[in-house]
Amino acid sequence: MTSILIKNGTVVTMNPGREILRNTDVYVENGRISEIGEDLALQADETIDATGRIVIPGLIQTHLHLTQTLFRGLADDLELLDWLRKRIWPLEAAHSFETNAISARIGIAEMLMGGTTCILDMGTVNHFDAIAETVRDTGFRAFLGKCMMDHGDEVPIGLMEDTAASLRDSELALKKWHDQAGGRIKYAFAPRFVVSCTEELLLKVQEMAAHHDVMIHTHASENRGEIALVEQERGMRNILYLDKLGMAHDKLVLAHCIWLDEKERRIIADKGIRVAHCPSCNMKIASGMAPVPELLEMGSSVSIGADGAPCNNNLDMFLEMRHAALLQKVRLLSPTALPADQVFEMATLGGARALHMENELGSIEPGKKADMAVVDLNKIHAVPGCDRDPVPQLVYSATAQDVTHTIVDGKVLMRDRKLTTIDLEQTIADGNSLCMSILKKENICKLFE
Numbered sequence: 001m002t003s004i005l006i007k008n009g010t011v012v013t014m015n016p017g018r019e020i021l022r023n024t025d026v027y028v029e030n031g032r033i034s035e036i037g038e039d040l041a042l043q044a045d046e047t048i049d050a051t052g053r054i055v056i057p058g059l060i061q062t063h064l065h066l067t068q069t070l071f072r073g074l075a076d077d078l079e080l081l082d083w084l085r086k087r088i089w090p091l092e093a094a095h096s097f098e099t100n101a102i103s104a105r106i107g108i109a110e111m112l113m114g115g116t117t118c119i120l121d122m123g124t125v126n127h128f129d130a131i132a133e134t135v136r137d138t139g140f141r142a143f144l145g146k147c148m149m150d151h152g153d154e155v156p157i158g159l160m161e162d163t164a165a166s167l168r169d170s171e172l173a174l175k176k177w178h179d180q181a182g183g184r185i186k187y188a189f190a191p192r193f194v195v196s197c198t199e200e201l202l203l204k205v206q207e208m209a210a211h212h213d214v215m216i217h218t219h220a221s222e223n224r225g226e227i228a229l230v231e232q233e234r235g236m237r238n239i240l241y242l243d244k245l246g247m248a249h250d251k252l253v254l255a256h257c258i259w260l261d262e263k264e265r266r267i268i269a270d271k272g273i274r275v276a277h278c279p280s281c282n283m284k285i286a287s288g289m290a291p292v293p294e295l296l297e298m299g300s301s302v303s304i305g306a307d308g309a310p311c312n313n314n315l316d317m318f319l320e321m322r323h324a325a326l327l328q329k330v331r332l333l334s335p336t337a338l339p340a341d342q343v344f345e346m347a348t349l350g351g352a353r354a355l356h357m358e359n360e361l362g363s364i365e366p367g368k369k370a371d372m373a374v375v376d377l378n379k380i381h382a383v384p385g386c387d388r389d390p391v392p393q394l395v396y397s398a399t400a401q402d403v404t405h406t407i408v409d410g411k412v413l414m415r416d417r418k419l420t421t422i423d424l425e426q427t428i429a430d431g432n433s434l435c436m437s438i439l440k441k442e443n444i445c446k447l448f449e
Contacts (some may be wrong), residue, residue: 002045004028004412009050009374010390011036014057014349014363018341020390026055028370031182031410036366046412048405050374054390057363058117058141058371058408059317060351063217063255063276063305066131067092067124067147069110070103070435072309080223080285085154087447088310092124093158094444099434100130106431108140109422110315114400115373117408118351118361120217120253120276120305122147122190125159125166128173136181138421139413141371143355145190145217146173148205152196163201171208178214184409188215188253193222194230194238199245206247215251215355221264222256223287239264239273248273253354255305257295258288265291269298274354277346279323280314281307289331292324293338303354304347316400321347325395340395374405 006026013019013036025040026033035042068088075087095103100123111119118141123131128146135142148170149155150163161169170189178187189205191197209216220238221227227237234241239260242248250272257268257275268275277290295302304324306315321343328338352362360369375398377385382397406414413420438444 002410003043004046004048004370004407004410005040005042005044006048006050006055006372006374009053009055011055011364012057012344012390012394013365014345015365026364026372028407028410031370033364033366033368033370036364048374048412052376052378053404054375054377054394055364056115056373056375056394057348058361058373058406059115059347060303060355060362061111061116061119061305061315061317061320062253062274062303062351062354063278063307064107064119064121064315065308066104066107066121067095067100068103068308068310069107069315070099070431070438072313075310076313078285079225080287081225083285083311089154089159090156090444090447091438093156094438094441095124095127097127097130099438100124100127101134102427102430102434104131104134105138105422105427107309107315108134108138109419109424109427110400111317112138112140112406112414112419112422113403113417114316114318115375115403115406116315116317117141117371117373117406118355118357119143120188120215120355121145122192122217125149125161129176132173132177132180132185135185139184139408139411141184141408143186143188143215143217144177145188146170148189148191148201149196150201151198155196163198166201167204167208170205174212174214178212182409186214187212188217190217193219193226194234194241195226199234202245202247206245209251215253216247217253217255219256220254221259222282223285224259227259237261237264239267243267243271250274251356255307256282256287256290258282258290260291265295265298265300268295269300272301274301274303276305276354277302277324278305278307278320279327280320281311283323283327284313285311289327293328293332296342301350301354302346303351304343317347318394318398318400318402321395340392343395344391370407370410372407373403375402376404377402
């Protein structure tokens, strides 16, 4: 393993004291943060000059669809269920191993260039290995799951699974990939949402997740039409139904959670369910505004994700932080509804807590895994920087383009805005070419007539 010395930066530690250390060095050895201090007289294989720059914990996104990155711009201006049925499900069903792999590579490249170092991802039904292999080969960190769908109207044949086969294939994927790539890849069962899953499947997922001690990742209460379908089919609202099945616990991550009644909020808080907030997606698909401050006030875990490129259309965590903060100010008509320091915690240590990785990720402290980013705010859109608290600057002014270096597991995956494990030009060319190969399929052409 190589060693890295980051010199003379402003370090936003996110340690228990939430210290911000000026003119400070961070030394990385064997994939972990070894020492933090001023003028460390240590030899390293690589030295990064962070003078005038900000060193932050790697950003953690707790809801992503890498499989959808290739479909950016192909499902705009549609509400959720139409977005799924008319565009996204048919497009996902058209994926090959090759197109799913390039979709993942595009998404990982974009996120590395924006300081994201870890994600919780929901793959599509098919070609799961394409995503896992891409994560492995790029050096990225991810919790991954094969999407599970065995029920629902208007689901394409290519996505509709037999229940037993879905469960078998998901467990095989777990056995093949969980804790692989030196622990950078972990598995999380991924039933898509109640609308597309039978009760039999959900009950078995809960049983298998408990047996293997892994996370469950699904969607809930994103859209009023979705909730109406769940009530019609299952006789109760989303969170009540998941609680009835025994799935309401701290190993469950629910994306969105916009339309919650008071009883559902209490279940989320009392049972320790993790909520992944996706503000840009929720605005673009006009799903609504999640009650984030209220959930946090009740003691719930809330973190942040960009969701998928076709419903965002960016994977920029800085944009998500800004939108998360501003959306609640508008919703509650209060400038202090969700302040910058709370949002930045949701994007770092909060994401680590959601994944039960707070002892390993989310802050810059000795002993933790070396997942970090270096941010240069000596840009016109962030002037004046002066000597003030950098956290509001990071939340309200910074962009993905301000990240100069991204480090995952002690390896520099972006150096001076150049990716080290991904050929960016080739990825762009492959993405454009392979997207066209999908669009030329006869059944896909009909979607855009």
